Amino acid sequence: MFTKKTCFSILLIAVMLVTSILAGCSGNADQTTTGQQGNSAAKRTVKHELGTLEFTTPPKRIVVLDMYLLDIATALGIQPVGVAQEELNNKSLPGYLKSRVTNSFTWVGSRKEPSLEMIASLKPDLIVADLQRHKEAYPQLSKIAPTMVVKGSGGQDWKQIVKSLAIALNMPERGDQVIKQYEQKVAQAKTALSKAGTLKVLPITIYPKQKVRIYTADSFTGTVLQDMGLTVPFRADGQPFIETGAEKLADIKADQYLLLQSPAYTKGVDWKNTPVFKDLPAVKAGKVVPVQMETWSFYRGPLAAQVIADEAVKLLANKQAK
Known part of the structure; x- marks a missing residue:
């Protein structure tokens, strides 16, 4: 027969065992909740x-x-x-x-x-x-x-x-890598263009009837040029460009013009004989470089930016500011 002391010991052991089991169940519940939170964390909000x-x-x-x-x-x-x-x-x-x-x-x-x-x-x-x-x-x-x-x-x-x-x-890491690749490309271009000093480069498009688009420092084109250490000497309250008459060009001092033209959008434009533009000091000095409008302005992504960087180095590396 069990003594009272023995019964009490058995009861105590049973209580401890039940407590341990409940704690184990509680532990599993916590793990399940953690797992659900992990799944919830997998949701991405954009x-x-x-x-x-x-x-x-x-x-x-x-x-x-x-x-x-x-x-x-x-x-x-x-x-x-x-x-x-x-x-x-x-x-x-x-x-x-x-x-x-x-x-x-x-x-x-x-x-x-x-x-x-x-x-x-x-x-x-x-x-x-x-x-x-x-x-x-x-x-x-x-x-x-x-x-x-x-x-x-x-x-x-x-x-x-x-x-x-x-x-x-x-894949956020891939996004960071894409931006880093761009930064490396423009840094290389900046080194190659360092001899150009503070060259003031103005990207423009000349349309028929003397209408021009002037790209600002806040445009895609302007931002890439500035990231390469060049100066884009025109802003317009944060706008990427303005479209105006050719006479506006006389108000902006530029050492070099990048002429963004396209057979599709500027067909028939004779920029060499465009009034006002042809008489600007930099134009008379031959500081005009035609480039493809679509790549330099329309395709505003990191790959186009790298193309711009490569072309800018080829076209401007030996241009000296005056």
Whole structure:
């Protein structure tokens, strides 16, 4: 027979055992909760110009509705299933992207008028659109797939798009790497251009009827040039450019002009005989270098920026400020 002391000992052991079991159960519950929090932490929230998107898995079927967005996507290693072309009659990739875009994608209309039907047929899980061009179409686009609307006209906008898209794809390190590669490229260009000193370089486009576009220090083109140590001597309240008459050029002192021209948009322009422009001191001194308008202004991404850096070194490395 058990004594009272023995019974008490057995009861005490039983209580301790139950307590240990309950503690173990409690420990498992905590681990489960932690696991759920880990899954919740895997959700990625991306704010864009017209809302917020949440991602739990990286999107794989991506449609981009402007060529500069293709530049950014390609820099991140994305191969979009759909791309909006520059113009309806121009189904071609920029030369510098041809070797990088390796998949068979579908043209989905022009960047000005993308085809909702063609986009929907691709069954995308992410659409990347431009605020200026696609704001009105956003409700319809967002019914097709999650739509990220971005602003890409400013000099630094592409970096934010890179970061946001990299977060959506769950590869933020790749986004950082893309920006770092750009920084390394412009740093190399800055060294190569150091002999040019404080060269004042003004990017412009001359259209028919003496209308000109003057790119500011806040534009994509202007920002890349400044990152290379050059001076862009014009600002306009944060705007990337202004369009005005050629007479405005006489008010801006420049040592060198970069003439952004294109057969598609400046056809028939005889810049050498354009009034006002042809009489400017730098123009008379031969300080005018024509460059491709699309690469230098339209394709506002990190890969185009690297092309600009390489071309700037070739064109300006031996130009000395006066």
